[in-house]
Amino acid sequence: MSDVIDRPMLETEKTAATRLKIIDCDIHPSIHSHSDLNEFLPKRWQQHLKEYGSHLRTPYIGTTPYPRSSPLIARRDAWPPTGGVPGSDLDFMRKQHLDPFDVEFGILQVLDLFIFSQQNLEFGAAIQRAINDWQLAFWSHRDPRLKASILVGQDGDDLGIAEIERCAKTGEYIQINVSPRANEPLGRRRYWPIYARAQELDLPLGIHVGGYGGHAPTGGGWPSYYCEEHQSNAHTVASQLTSLVLEGIPERFPKLKIVFIEGGFGWIPSAMWRMDQHFERFRSEVPHLERKPSEYVKEHFWFTTQPIDEPDEARHLRQLIEWVGIDRLLFSSDYPHWDYDDARYAFKTPLTEAERRKIFNSNARAVYKF
Amino acid sequence: MARHIVARTSDIPAGGNKVFGLEGRDVVVFHVNGEFFALLNRCPHEGAPLEKAACVARLTSPEPGIYQRDRVGEMLRCPWHGWEFDMRNGQSWFDPNRFKIRSYPVAVESGEELQKGPYVAETFPVHIEDNYIIVDV
Numbered sequence: 001m002s003d004v005i006d007r008p009m010l011e012t013e014k015t016a017a018t019r020l021k022i023i024d025c026d027i028h029p030s031i032h033s034h035s036d037l038n039e040f041l042p043k044r045w046q047q048h049l050k051e052y053g054s055h056l057r058t059p060y061i062g063t064t065p066y067p068r069s070s071p072l073i074a075r076r077d078a079w080p081p082t083g084g085v086p087g088s089d090l091d092f093m094r095k096q097h098l099d100p101f102d103v104e105f106g107i108l109q110v111l112d113l114f115i116f117s118q119q120n121l122e123f124g125a126a127i128q129r130a131i132n133d134w135q136l137a138f139w140s141h142r143d144p145r146l147k148a149s150i151l152v153g154q155d156g157d158d159l160g161i162a163e164i165e166r167c168a169k170t171g172e173y174i175q176i177n178v179s180p181r182a183n184e185p186l187g188r189r190r191y192w193p194i195y196a197r198a199q200e201l202d203l204p205l206g207i208h209v210g211g212y213g214g215h216a217p218t219g220g221g222w223p224s225y226y227c228e229e230h231q232s233n234a235h236t237v238a239s240q241l242t243s244l245v246l247e248g249i250p251e252r253f254p255k256l257k258i259v260f261i262e263g264g265f266g267w268i269p270s271a272m273w274r275m276d277q278h279f280e281r282f283r284s285e286v287p288h289l290e291r292k293p294s295e296y297v298k299e300h301f302w303f304t305t306q307p308i309d310e311p312d313e314a315r316h317l318r319q320l321i322e323w324v325g326i327d328r329l330l331f332s333s334d335y336p337h338w339d340y341d342d343a344r345y346a347f348k349t350p351l352t353e354a355e356r357r358k359i360f361n362s363n364a365r366a367v368y369k370f
Numbered sequence: 371m372a373r374h375i376v377a378r379t380s381d382i383p384a385g386g387n388k389v390f391g392l393e394g395r396d397v398v399v400f401h402v403n404g405e406f407f408a409l410l411n412r413c414p415h416e417g418a419p420l421e422k423a424a425c426v427a428r429l430t431s432p433e434p435g436i437y438q439r440d441r442v443g444e445m446l447r448c449p450w451h452g453w454e455f456d457m458r459n460g461q462s463w464f465d466p467n468r469f470k471i472r473s474y475p476v477a478v479e480s481g482e483e484l485q486k487g488p489y490v491a492e493t494f495p496v497h498i499e500d501n502y503i504i505v506d507v
Contacts, residue, residue, distance in 0.1 A: 069452060076449030077422035340450050342416040 020356060021104035022343055023364035025304045026208070026261050026332035027097070027146070029139050030072075030087035031112050036138065040130035048123055055119045058212040068226045070338045078336030086336040090142055097335045098145060101343050104361065105370055107147050107174065108135055109208050109261060116179030117212040121156035125163065128152060132167050140172060147368070149177040149206055154191050161197055168201050174368045175206040175259065181213035186240045187247025195253045204257040204302075204367055207240065209233040237263035238271050241301065245275060248288040250296040257367055259302045262334060266309035269323035272297050298325055302367055304332035305359065306341040314349040326355050330364045371506050379478055379501040382406070385443060389421050392507045397474060399503060400425065400457055402443045407457045408505045410472040413448045414462075420471065422449035428463070446471075475506040 031037060038046055070076060074086035078096065082089055098106060110131050118124030128151045135148035150167040152160035160178075167173050176198045184190060186207070198205050210233070216222045217232040219239075237260050244250070244258065275293035279286070289296075303324065311317050321329065334340050343360065351359070364370070376390045382401040389398045389411050396411035398421045411420050424447040427439040445463065446455045454463040460471035481498035496502065 075418070075422075076424065077419055338450060338452065340416075342418075345416040 020360055021102050022331060022360050023368075023370065024097075024101070024103050024106045024333045024335070024343075025259070025330045025364055026109050026306060027093075027106040027335050028087050028111060028337060029093075029108050029135070029146075030085050031134065032084050032088045037127075037130040037134055040133040040137075041126060045123060045126040045130075049127075054114055054117075055123070056114055056117050056212050057119055057214045058117075068229075073337050073339075075336050075338055075340055090139065093335070094143065097333065098143070101333075103145060105145055105147055105364070105368075107206075107364075107368070108139055108149060109177070109206070110135065110149075110151060111208075111210060114212065115151055116153055117181070118153065121153065121159060124153045125156055125159040129163060129166070132163065132173070136170070136172055147174045149173060149175045150203070151177045152194065154178045154186075154194050155183050157190060157193055160194055164194070164197050164201070168203065173203070174370075175204045176201075177206040177208060179211045179213070180207050180209055180236055180240050180260075180263075181211040181215065181217070183213060185243035185247075187243035187245075187249055192249075192252070195249060195256055199253045199256040202255070202369075204259050206259045206261055207237070208261040209237055209263050233263055234267045238267050241268075241271060241297065242275060244301075245293045245296050246286055246289070248286070250300040251288055251290060254300075256300065257302065258300055259304065259330065259367060261304045261332065262306060263303065264307050264309060265303045265305065265324050265329060266320060268297070268303060268328075269320065298328065302328050302330050302363065304330045305346070306332045306334045307339045308341055308346050310348060317347070317349040321349070321351075321355075326358050327363055329359045330367065331360045373477075374505050374507060375484065375496065375502050376505050377503050379406070379503055382503070385425060387421050390505070392505060395507075397505060397507065399476065399505065400446075402457060406476045406478060406503050408474040408476045409446075409455075409457070409460055410474075412471070413450065413453060414469050414471055415448065415451060415453055418448050418450040420446060420448065423447055424449070425457070426454070477504045477506075478502065479504055 034049055072085055078086035080089035080092040082092065087093065097103065112131065113127050115124065115127050115131055118127060131151055132148065139146045140148050150164055150173045152163050154160055164176055176194070178194065180186070182191070195205065217229060217236050223229045223232060241260065249256065272294035279289065279293050309317065309320065331343065333343065372393070374392050376399060377388060382388045382399060384401050387398050387400045389396050397408050398411040399406055399408045402425060409420060413420060425443045426445045426447045427442040428445050430438050444457050446457050455461060455471050456463060460473035462469035478501050481496045481500045481502060484496045484502060485498055
């Protein structure tokens with residue numbers, strides 16, 4: 001506890017990460033400029049983007065939510081020397097992240113243009129289509145390690161289903177991404193068609209934190225500080241996990257795999273304990289649940305590790321990992337964002353070689369069928 | 371502990387820094403307000419390169435709504451997670467007892483003294499009219 005951490009990097013540490021190939025479940029690519037999307041975006045929507053831009057339901061009038069703590073929420077060392085924004089230069093991403101960490105597969109998570117938060121659903125769908133095509137053309141086809149997700153806004157569910165069909169035919173996408181800040185809690189009936197299709201296609205559902213829907217990110221309203229808002233990521237996804245489990249999504253779609261991305265995992269044990277406790281008392285209210293909520297969590301849900309919790313004592317992190325379940329955790333770096341986790345140092349507790357293999361590689365391999 | 375002559379004072383502009391490989395480790399030397407500080411080029415948290423850190427002021431608040439800035443440019447803000455460190459001693463600002471960047475003594479000496487003294491230039495010839503930064507590692 002009182003040890004001062006002050007150590008130079010050793011040669012052996014430099015190569016430690018390369019002993020194990022890593023599957024990184026959260027890498028953020030960025031568009032260089034809006035014009036990169038032109039080839040994928042009909043003229044009508046190019047014009048819309050130029051004339052009207054985004055229409056977001058955020059209380060920060062006249063601003064985008066950027067910057068938040070550092071420009072473009074990025075690592076200060078991730079600005080490509082060739083210009084452009086962090087995450088927009090594949091060669092630099094290779095040099096700074098993919099190659100030194102021996103990333104076997106990296107899953108792309110696009111946040112540009114607040115794709116999930118667009119209130120004009122047709123415009124949102126057009127942007128999602130363009131971004132889905134751009135992910136393949138600019139990233140996956142240029143570096144096969146980088147895997148694309150089908151981004152769909154679930155509030156226009158017919159548009160979303162059409163987009164899923166269009167992309168799934170290519171066989172090149174490895175999951176379907178929806179927003180954690182939709183108009184209704186994620187377990188609601190209106191979103192079931194998307195879950196049904198994801199199950200049929202055997203594509204995991206990825207839910208990355210962030211976005212601006214119409215609701216405050218906390219039950220207590222809109223936060224004053226980014227510090228406060230960032231904290232709310234954990235309870236937002238906790239409430240969505242609760243909704244999905246208690247509305248019986250795993251019961252209705254037993255083969256559906258759901259991955260929460262960038263929500264961390266410190267909150268999960270408590271969420272499971274509470275749900276189980278409530279289930280004992282209120283069982284008759286939710287007769288569609290056949291089993292304890294925690295059992296659904298431990299079979300149907302996975303969680304990416306970043307931003308990792310850093311308790312004062314290493315053994316507490318160790319306990320946390322065991323409570324959540326080592327088979328539930330998928331390593332993610334969040335490259336190139338400022339709260340990036342370094343694969344070598346993020347877990348400040350000892351892991352066995354077998355555990356490392358699971359968290360850094362084989363769990364993701366099983367979920368995404370690499 | 372060995373003394374290394376690493377650069378001329380004019381090689382590192384005010385507000386800038388430069389990294390030197392010294393005895394198998396990367397040491398970053400910052401030039402702030404006419405002074406030089408040498409630190410291990412690595413955040414003790416997750417290893418981020420401190421050469422990319424922001425050199426910021428110390429921001430304190432005696433009560434909500436009142437803010438004070440001092441020691442402008444002397445605090446390092448890690449390029450990844452924003453942890454702040456005191457450049458003078460490498461100590462963490464938010465948890466000084468647990469986290470510390472290794473820091474190294476720095477001296478500035480004139481070329482004349484170096485030529486006369488027991489130390490010889492390691493990286494380049496010493497010109498007696500210049501001032502040099504010396505780091506003890």
